Amino acid sequence: MTRVLVVGHGMAGARFVQELRTRDPGRRFELTVLGAEPEAAYNRVLLSSVLAGSLAPAEIETVPSAWYAAEDVELRTGVTVAAIDRRRRRVLTTAGEHVPYDHLVLATGSRPWVPPIEGLTGDDGELDRDVAVFRTLGDCRAMLARLHRVRHAVVLGGGLLGLEAARGLAGRGIAVEVVHPADRPMERQLDLDAGRVLARTLRSLGVHVRLNAGAVRFTDGWGGGGRGLRLEDGTRLPADLVVVACGVRPNSALAAAAGLETGRAVVVDDTMTSVTDPAIHAIGECAQHDGQVYGLVAPAWEQAAVLADVLSGGPARYGGSAVVTRLKAAGVDLAAMGETDVDDFADGVEVLRFADPARGTYQKVVIRDDRVTGAIMLGGPETVGAVTQLFDRAAPAPADRRALIFPGVAASSADAADAPDDQTICRCNGVTAGRIRAAGAGTVAEVAATTRATTGCGGCRADVAALLASRSTVEVPA
Amino acid sequence: MRGIYRGRNVTEPVRKRPVHIVAGMGTTATHCAYCALQCAMTLTADAVGRVTVGPRDFPTNRGGLCQKGWTAAELLSSPHRLTTPLLRVDRSASFREASWDEALDVVAARLTATQRDHGRDTVAVLGGGGLTNEKAYQLGKFARVALRTKNIDYNGRYCMSSAAAASNRAFGIDRGLPFPLPDLAETGAVLLAGGNVAETMPPFVRHLAAVVDRGGALIVADPRHTATAERATLHLPVLPGTDLALALGLLHIAVADGHADRAYIHDRTTGFDAAWRAAAQWWPERVERVTGVSVQAQRATVAQLAAGARGRGAVVLTARGAEQQSKGTDTVSALINLTLALGLPGKPSSGFGCITGQGNGQGGREHGQKADQLPGYRRIDDPAARAHVAAVWGVDPDDLPGPGPSAYELIERLGTDGGPRALLVHGTNLAVSSPRGRFVADRLAALDLLVVSDVVLSETAALADVVLPVTQWAEEDGTMTNLEGRVIRRRRAVAPPPGVRTELSVLAALAERLGRGDRFSDDPETVYDELRRASAGGVADYAGIGWDRIDAEGGVFWPCPSVAHPGTPRLFADGFPTPDGRARFVAVEHRPPAEDVDAEHPVYLTTGRILQQYQSGAQTRRIAALAAEPHVEIHPDLALRSGLADGDLVRVVSRRGDAVGRVRLTTTIRPDTVFMPFHWGGEQAVNRVTNPALDPVSRMPEFKVCAVRLERVVA
Missing domain, CATH: 3.30.390.30 (FAD/NAD-linked reductase, C-terminal dimerisation domain)
Known part of the structure; x- marks a missing residue:
């Protein structure tokens, strides 16, 4: 038995476990998964749908707990890892427990970055009660629980996640402002003109994007007990809720503390293996491959499949992902x-x-x-x-x-009356315009009787009628 | 063809014979010789025996016929018609004409010797979905009772098997359409996944056109902008082999956008949660990337189906495009899941349907020529089913063989150690229709004995040791079950040419020589009445459908368990024939095609039909008015890169073989895909190229997608 320990039960970790078991019908891997979140694995991509109200939280679960039992995978949620002991090949949980491994898979993802703006966090470093991040199902539930009290929301950050959150809130009838430091939303993906068009589209949907803007303070005292956000230019925005979507930071501290090479995230090679320790692997948002850290699901799933294949003795290698960013906003x-x-x-x-x-x-x-x-x-x-x-x-x-850019222009349906004699009018029976003209018939039924045109799918009936009509107009003396 | 057919007397083109008119039957109401639409037609034989075809009004074809139907009678007097048994001592020799007694004696003696020396299962049988119910039934019985071999399957394995498997696991029943075809015309929205009815069964389009004419939606998913897609209100240009991802995405949208019928799901189905969990991973943007179908088009599809569900109804149909894949069963399941989520099956003009292909594709799969089935859609491994059928047949249930391998797996084993050494072929031209055709030809060549019953010297018959000339459609009586599940009458309009026998008489004569003659009638109505008893109590219950009733009522829908029962035009209104009465969602996962494109084989190949030809072309290629040449549809961009011009000959090459066709440039196909129809043999047979990767459930080969390269043929 080879012990594979997966730390992280998000999109990458849950996918990896499934990919590995698919390749492991003989159950030669003993699989353990430690997840810090209390939830079953869920589909993070659909959080915006939950926020928008089109899906219930329970509907975005990806792997039922019964699957783990059936596949003999030990899943432990609500367990946080404190340290990796590479020498003894085991991890230490915050509860003081040691969990051994032969292969350790880090799928610890990333966490939201909260900018140092006054009022977002309290003295204890915790988020203010009216400040939310939009990262986990827990974040989503917390936000949903308070929405009935929210009339004005401000989203800090006009990247992909910020815009999806803003659109979700606007869809619930909340007035939403997006405060964004760059000259366009989604500046990493868009050029200036695209950004301008996008901002305009969002405005029509109830999302106002303030560009080149920065917040300085989240405070009380807005009259009527309301709260609000003060911007660098002095603008004051009412805000019952501030959603922070200013980017993420990979969770690689655990790896760094264990002496693994980390850049922005855990540095891995083409087998998704740490360049420092061949028994440790990283996938998803906590992995850095060829200088790239990916923040989307598709690369994480590709990496999960590669690593599952590698551990199963397969030839797969990861060569980077082509990234397509798709805004999920109604x-x-x-x-x-x-x-x-x-x-x-x-x-x-x-x-x-x-x-x-x-x-x-x-x-x-x-x-x-x-x-x-x-x-x-x-x-x-x-x-x-x-x-x-x-x-x-x-x-x-x-x-x-x-x-x-332009969808195929359908072949112009020229008027059948002008069709040349060799043009097929009735496909089903291969009848040309010439034969219909030559039939000497006066009605569609007569044409059908003599040429079989119109007797198949019947789609050429109008064309036959047009041919007959044009001929009769020619024949009518002036 | 005559190069192979070079025995004494048979190299001469046969003179046209006068057709013998059946007394008192100058005009006969019957149905078409070809596809499952079974268009109603009238055959009129004149004084000199010439037969002319006229359309007849019927709910399915509404008085329409296509070229194939109009010209169907030409094969009755074709010079290509076989009229005498052909025999040869070995494959390198020429055929010689033989008497029926000699031919049947040879066949029976060699079958007996083969089974005696090597075991019962070394004789195999392949049937077809074009055979009448009577012939299909009798062939299955012949295999189990006269030969007592487990090795029988049929070409429906290449046709309906994926849809059949998926329907069975969802609904507990497999009937192509759950309602009479005119109900389709009444619905508000139709999604047709992988079908080109405008070419395969043109009069079917009348029902679809009626939907569009009344402002309804017709959505067609196909890698090609086909003649059918041309009639659609929305075309989904799906990448070959990704229909399953598309189907999962549509279910995803249906749920995520709030179109799911929660009450229906709760009251009438099971398994939704697991099916949703699988579909939840296929959000539309991901589906777009895999299938090439835009998010907008996906959403529009679901919105239109959902609007139909709230109004006049909505229908999802599949055909071979979605089904002939190594994951065809799961693809159909995913589409059935979509209909269940929208609450469609059992509601008026709504639900899931499969467009059956072969003339008797429906009845042909119900009465025991499938490897795992007995008549009435009974499972051969079900002790109760065995007991019932054995009683009808007058044999001990323990003497009935068990399930055998599927068609392609059976073919793979022909002539191998322990595999079948003799094969009887009825109603199929497997040398043309099987994937990896050159390998299949090798397997046929490895047999000790190949016996083919056919109307003409098909490519398969040309490889045989013994060829038996049999009757064709207008020369025989019987029943067919059309794509709706309506049992209809095929009526004899003319006498067969002298020297030609019916397959029922061939089977009876062989059974007699094998010592089981008392169990096999050659009278179709007698055989049919036995079929009724054998099917009684089964899923496909024909017990109450007598020929007299079909004649009086113009057809009867199964199940019909008694003569007092009205038949069942519409299924599922009151429940599903599952143990708990509920329909079952089946959770399925997308997976890529068995063979993807790479540097060496950079282009997808997909296959299909053209208007003028039917199936392997054995019949239609011999009708002058339907003359056509195999072509390869190529996008101009791909042609340019491949150095091909319109009209060039191109060789389509896969890892398994190659086929040659003429380049037809068209912008109606994706630039990464070529299309070639499969109606030809020899070097023109695209099935020499296709991939025998099998669906794990239905054992359907992956005809609809494989990787090829294109080579210009230099004259």
Whole structure:
């Protein structure tokens, strides 16, 4: 038996356990999972749906507890690890218990970063009661529990998570302001114009984004006992609730304290193994591969699959992930991927753009060497799937680049009356316009009797009628 | 073809013979020779025996016919028609004509010797979904009673098996449509996953068009913008092999966007939580990345189905595109889950349906030619089912064989150590229709004895030791069960050419030579009445459906357990035939195709049908008016990169083999995918290329997606 100990029961950890068991029908791994959160594994991607009210918290559970029992996986929730003892190959929990391992998988994720703004935290370092982060199901429940008292909310941070939270709150009828330090929302994914169009779309949905703005203080004394946020420029924003969405920090302190190489997160190689200790692995948001720390689910799941394969003796290696960012916010259709902020006229690059800001549309596709290397697709949802797949698969871009932005223009249905004689009118029976004209028939039924046209799917009935009508008009003397 | 068929007297094109008119039956009301729509038609034989086809009004085709139907009678007097048994001493020799007695004696003697020397299971049988109920039933009985072999399966394994398996596990019953086809026209929204009815069964489109004409939604999921997609209000251009992810995503949206019918789920189903948990991992943005179908289109699909559910109804249909995958059963299950979440099955003009392909694809899978089944859709491993059927057959239940392998697995074992050494083929052209075709041809060549009953010298018959010429559709009586589950009459309109026998008579004659002649009638109505008794009490219960009733009522829907029972046009209104009366959600997970594209084979291949041809083309390729050449649909971008121009010959190459077709440039296909129809043999057979990766439940091969490269054929 090989003992595999997984620390972290979030999207990466839960996925890894499932991936490993799928590859382990003989149960040669003894699997233990330690999760700090008290909850069963849940789908973090759907937290915004919970906040928006379309899903109940119980509906985002990913793995039922019965699965762990059936698969003989020991799951212990509410257990926090205090230290890793690499020499003895065991971890120490905050409860003072030692848990041994042959392979230790760190899937500890990340935590929200709370900026040092006066009033967000109390003297004890804990968040103020009217300040929330949006990271865990617990955060989500806490926010939901107070929403009935919230009329004005401010979201600090206009990145992906901040905007999703803001949209969710606005969907519940709450007035929402987003305070964002950069010149555009989602500045890591969007160019300036896209940011402007997005801000405009959000405004129409009840989310006001303040750009180049910073908060200085969260205070009481807003009349009527209300509270509010003071910004750098002196603006005062009423806020019954402040949601902090200023980015995350990987949870890698445990690894660092154990002497593992860490940069922004635990440094791993292509097998998702620590470059310091071959018995320790890291996946998800606490892992740094080739200089990259990914903050999305798709890379975490790819890494989980690679590590499960590696531990099972398979050949899989991780070569980095193509990241597609998709804003999950009702009423906004936005995908961003790859390089987006490039000079339109730089050598070796093709940039396509279509903008219709009044209708909330901004589409931009970047092509190098005939491959899509980046795109912003905002408000033009028809071709998103095709562009994403081209980007993901590094497949050749269409010869007619317009197809990337404009959905295929349907073949123009020319008037059947003008159809040339060799044009097929009835596909089902292979009848041409010429044969219908030559049939000498006056009605559709007569055409059917002589040529079989219209007798299959019946879809050409109107065309046959048009042919007959045009002929009769020609024959009628003036 | 005649190059292979070079025995004495048979190299000459056969002269057209006058067709013998059955006395008093100058005009006969019957149904089409081909697909499961079974369009009603009238056959009129004139004084010199020429048969003409006319459409007949019927709820399914509403007076429509396609080219295939209109020209169906041409094969009756085709010069390609076999009219005498053919025999040869070994495969390198030419066929020679033989008398029926000689041919049957040879077959019976060699079957007997094979079983005596190597065991009963070394004789195998493959049947087809085009056989009448009577023939399908008799073939299953022949295998179990006369041959006592477990090795029988049929080509429906390549056709309906995934939908059948998924329907059974959800509803406890497998009937293609849960309602009469005209109900479809009344519904408010239709999602058709992987079907191109505008080419495969054109009159079906009339019902879909009626939905659209009244402002309803028709959503078609297909990698190609097919003639059917052209008629749709929304086309979902799904990447080949990802229909399951799409289905999971649609369920996700249905629940997350609040369209789930919670009361229905609570009152009429089980298993929702686990199914949702699987679908919860397929949020629309993830699905978009895997399938290429935009989030917007996914949401629109669900919104339109949900609107239908609140109004005139909503229907989800699958066809081979979604089903012929190594995960076809799970794909259908995922779509059934969607219908259950929306509360559709059992409501008027609503629910899940599968569009059956072959003429008797429905009845053909109910009466015992499936490896694991006995008549009436009974399981062969169920002691009660064995006892019932054994009693009807007058044998000891313990003498009935157990379940055998599925079609492709059976073919894989032909001529191997311990595998079947003799094979009887009825109603299928497996040399063309099986995946990895060259390997299949090798397996057939390894047999000691191959006996093929057919109308023409099909590619499979051309490989045989013995070929038996049998009747075709207009020359025989019997019943078919169409895609609705309506049992209808096939009626004899003309006498067969002299020298041709019915398969019932072939089986009876062989049974007699095998010492079981007393159990096998060659009269179709007698056989049918026995089928009724054998099916009585089974899921597919035909007990109350006599020929007289079908004639009087224009068809009867099964189940129909007694003559007093009205039949069952609509299923599930009052419950599901499961032990607890509830429909079952089945939790399924997406997985990629068995073979994905790579540097060496960078293009997806998908296969399908064209309007002019039917199945392996054995019939339709011999009708001049339907002449067509295999083509390969390629997007202009891919053609440009591959150095191909419209009209070039291109070789489509996979790890298993290659096939040649003519390039047809079209923008209606994804640039990463090519399409080739499967109606041809030899070098034109795309099934030499396709992948035999099997669905773990239905044993359906993965016809609909594999990885290929394209090579221009230089003249």
